[in-house]
Amino acid sequence: MATRRTNQEWQTLFECYESSQLTQRAFCEHHGLSLSTFHAKRQQLTHLQTPQTNGFVKANVVEQTTRYHMTQIPTANMTLFVNDVELSIPQGTPAAYLAELIGALS
Template structure:
């Protein structure tokens, strides 16, 4: 005759199973448990646990501030002078654009 266990005893068995590195089948064999009973009981207790929760979760606001520090010294704009006209070009401007611009100004 199979031993009847309380829900607390089952919870303890499930915790032992989780802590072990055994497969479910090996754990059941080692503890003289029916794998189908083990699985069914585990599912039922998880479902009961899920149903007892209201569906809401407690949210906690954690204020996190991130500070960035520049590792590189900022690069100044490039200035092109053509007669009395000066053109300031920011870093990262594509060279093809600058070449086209110089060609158009010539």
């Protein structure tokens, strides 16, 4: 029956192999290890120790609100069509606000 080893025991064996100057085959024969198990476990432990990156980064949602105060009561609305969006905006709306709004919709 095969001997079950912990990950720590395997790690110790791999460290011994690295300092042994033996080939993997000779090391496995000397320690009674299956060469295929040695390869598989080494790859598994290497994979566990390698930091995993999945391509995602943490994003923080920041709400930006633009507020403006009208000094005059608008008498009529302007209608703008931007990228298939119809905007009905009070006349007298500051141009900077309109530019920011149109930029956000683009």
